Amino acid sequence: MNFKEIVQPSSLEEAYEFLANHQKSVIIGGGVFLRLQKREADLGIDLSHLSLSYINNGAREYHIGAMTTLRDIETSGFLPKCMVESVRQTGGVGLRNMVTIGGSVCGKYPFSDINTALLSLGARLIFFKKGEIAMERFLGGNYMLNDILISIVVPKVDYSTCRYFKHTYTDFSLVNISVSSGENVRIAVGARPGRSVLVQDINTKHTSEELLDQIEFKDDIRGSGAYRRHIAEVMLSEILEEGLLWK
Numbered sequence: 001m002n003f004k005e006i007v008q009p010s011s012l013e014e015a016y017e018f019l020a021n022h023q024k025s026v027i028i029g030g031g032v033f034l035r036l037q038k039r040e041a042d043l044g045i046d047l048s049h050l051s052l053s054y055i056n057n058g059a060r061e062y063h064i065g066a067m068t069t070l071r072d073i074e075t076s077g078f079l080p081k082c083m084v085e086s087v088r089q090t091g092g093v094g095l096r097n098m099v100t101i102g103g104s105v106c107g108k109y110p111f112s113d114i115n116t117a118l119l120s121l122g123a124r125l126i127f128f129k130k131g132e133i134a135m136e137r138f139l140g141g142n143y144m145l146n147d148i149l150i151s152i153v154v155p156k157v158d159y160s161t162c163r164y165f166k167h168t169y170t171d172f173s174l175v176n177i178s179v180s181s182g183e184n185v186r187i188a189v190g191a192r193p194g195r196s197v198l199v200q201d202i203n204t205k206h207t208s209e210e211l212l213d214q215i216e217f218k219d220d221i222r223g224s225g226a227y228r229r230h231i232a233e234v235m236l237s238e239i240l241e242e243g244l245l246w247k
């Protein structure tokens, strides 16, 4: 992507003013995915001077700033296992040092590993103008964003884990699964290749095949929907066999 001008606001108010007053403006997170796009924008709004890179370990929740990198998440040492594991094979360390959690969420990428983890954890997104939006609602909706993601709130859970299947180490996932249990059990499936979705009406007596029956898997260049479904069933049955998901 080419920008005619790039600004580095020093407050969220200033950043939002730029966004609201310039029709062809684009927020820059890590800038890694934007860099690949072949289009022009009048204004790039770089959020790197807004102190949005942090991970706060609260009593019941984690608060993660939108500019926190995937490498910070990987090396935090205390975030839920499914989050940490979900980013371990996102490119190499160099890429994870640049890519931000805010850019990953706002891109709503259908191949995203971390968005599946965040969905399974029941994360909530805090936007500058719109306030709080549940991850589930955000991924499900098609509305124009035109807002700045400030932080992500991740509830603490008793247990979480994830699985993903890639053709090669740093490739996009063919399919991914993330689960968590705390107040309730949540199972999310992503890279189907559509955006991550939650398994609804979870029955602890169901097999992985029955649990995933309602999830739609599709064909793309990486594999067929039927192949994806089979891999997802195997990954979920592996998780169920560990016996840690149901209380």
Ligand SMILES: Cc1cc2nc3c(=O)[nH]c(=O)nc-3n(C[C@H](O)[C@H](O)[C@H](O)COP(=O)(O)OP(=O)(O)OC[C@H]3O[C@@H](n4cnc5c(N)ncnc54)[C@H](O)[C@@H]3O)c2cc1C
Pocket: 026, 027, 028, 029, 030, 031, 032, 033, 034, 035, 036, 047, 066, 067, 089, 090, 091, 095, 098, 099, 100, 101, 102, 103, 104, 105, 106, 107, 109, 111, 112, 113, 114, 115, 147, 148, 149, 150, 170, 171, 172, 173
């Ligand atoms: C080579 C390569 C391999 C990858 N492999 C994987 C992989 O295996 N698994 C995986 O899950 N992901 C993968 N990704 C995607 C990556 O993890 C990030 O999700 C992606 O690069 C976006 O993060 P970013 O910080 O670069 O965002 P940017 O490129 O800066 O922004 C992405 C979008 O989000 C918007 N945005 C950014 N921050 C905000 C904010 N705070 N508020 C509002 N809007 C915002 C931008 O305007 C833009 O539309 C890969 C990317 C690349 C380039």
